[in-house]
Amino acid sequence: MTVNHTSTQASGPPSIGTLVAEAHSSFSTLLHGEIELAKLEIKDSVKNAGTGAGWFSVAAVLTVFASIFGFIALAEGLVALHLWRWVAYLIVFLLLLGLSGLFGLLGWRKVKRVKAPQQTIDTTKSTVQALRQATTHQPGHRA
Secondary structure (H helix, E strand, C coil), X not given: CCCCCCCCCCCCCCCHHXXXXXXXXXXXXXXXXXXXXXXXXXXXXXXXXXXXXXXXXXXXXXXXXXXXXXXXXXXXXXXXXXXXXXXXXXXXXXXXXXXHHHHHHHHHHHHHXXXXXXXXXXXXXXXXXXXXXXXXXXXXXXX
């Protein structure tokens, strides 16, 4: 931004309009920077949350399938009591339950990585604090 040096205040302090324009420009630049920082930090957290939710979905579907095999195995065992057919069903049930546990663990590990955009929060707090200090220390400022 250029200051008009042809005015009668060539060597004096800048005008209120100039100060307001510079403050607006600086604040706008700062705000855009904070928004970009927030986008970058949130992008990684959203990706981890989405992946974790996907693993939880896989775990839920496999748990439903495992329950079906478990009930079939129990029914076959009660009917036959010879342990041959239902043992096979029970092995499938336990295998699917193990896979469900594995996918649930993978989902839990991904969701644990989700975090708040701490750097954005910290810089925003410091910016607000600096603006408050700047406005309270100005001569002629009425609080």
